[in-house]
Amino acid sequence: MDRIREYLAFVQRHPEQFVQDPIMPIVLEEEKLRAYEAETGKEVGLLFRSPWFLLAADLIRPEKGELYLYYRILKETDYDGVVILPILEGKAVLLKNYRHGPRRWELELPRGGAELGLSPAEDAVKELWEEMGTKTTELIPLGTVINDTSKVYGALHLFACHIASVGPLQEEECITGVELFTAEECRRAIVDGTIQDSLTIAALTKAMLAGIL
Template identity: 40%
Template structure:
């Protein structure tokens, strides 16, 4: 689908509803927030629709009916690609490898695992291998799926697939993405960094939880 959200947010929204009805399903039942037809929302139709789109995300303002019967709007973010996103917990010589990554949203350096948006035409595992190659120039011995995580169910529809990867070596880093280095930690050192608040990235914490429950680390 191609459109200019700034010129025709409602038209782009209606086209997306027609092409991807799965994104607009209603669960029904008490307490559910239902998506309704734009004409039912008690707001200017110009405030509805596909309000922003780029190669990475789509920002929607849906017309909805709340559980108490009120009509209004609700914002949500969809991934622009149909392929699944991924986040990978890499281990090398029994130490967890984390990226020192500058994140614009928080305007700070973070310690986190590699991750990436979905890529059209790639499976979650293929996308994970691509991210390891791009960000770490990694040589991968094995890769194992370890579940998935919704990073923010209050705003984003994205389901990110988690992987555990054993690496034999790494190479040049992807500096253009704000990666200045890597750090490797033992499980005990990792726990200390989590407790003291040094590691706060949700993908990293989710992948670590899955890996521990599966006795991979």
């Protein structure tokens, strides 16, 4: 893979992810990118591609000082993913999920990365069905958040929905159970660290502030 040509091709497909600002302009001229690599020995452009995300090294030309690299996670979609708050009989439904990142069990809401060709709402319905075998006829938008503003392009769309039951769980994704929390129990669990996932905390907080939970 030619890192720089792949990178510039991505720029052409997604110019919105490379908006220029005088405080932190991105170098997008091929000859300048190759010259920087040759002079410094540092890799520039598209470093890694997976089915879910891309890792890029942007070359930044600051107003003052020398050129430097800034690493970002990019996607072929215009949003990062979705988080869904299922509400059953007035209580939040949290999944018991073993997570590889921290290598431990977490209590989380259903969520998933953006899928090419799907809108955020379609993606949310799909994730809800896949992770907990539940269908919904109405999604309540809770707004958006950015997972990590220093590293990630694109927002996560948050939704709530009322469900009638919980179906088969996605055990192959290490989801083994559910727990139901009232709004007050959610508040206590966030404060005492029982719930630590930042995306779950964001969706629960927005729902509670909006009076949905």
